[in-house]
Amino acid sequence: MNLSDDQIRALLQAVSRTRDQELTCDECLGELSGFAELILKGRPVEEAYDLVQQHLQVCGECSEEFALLLKALECLVEPQP
Numbered sequence: 080m081n082l083s084d085d086q087i088r089a090l091l092q093a094v095s096r097t098r099d100q101e102l103t104c105d106e107c108l109g110e111l112s113g114f115a116e117l118i119l120k121g122r123p124v125e126e127a128y129d130l131v132q133q134h135l136q137v138c139g140e141c142s143e144e145f146a147l148l149l150k151a152l153e154c155l156v157e158p159q160p
């Protein structure tokens with residue numbers, strides 16, 4: 080079965096809406112720095128951060144916060160060769 084990116088995204092959103100374990104904004108913000116570090120280091124995003132990713136997809140406030148955090152961290156993290 081081949082799903083398009085749009086279909087997968089829609090599916091993920093539907094799943095995250097009905098999931099029991101949903102992050103609150105506070106929980107999400109608490110995880111953001113670790114999540115951002117993984118992204119910046121090019122490491123695979125661990126399963127623990129799946130929920131963060133899902134929350135960012137459905138929450139504009141937190142994804143805005145995340146974008147700001149990424150920018151701030153980019154200035155601190157040395158570029159990898």
Ligand SMILES: [Zn+2]
Nearest residue numbers: 104107138141
């Ligand atoms: Zn949020």
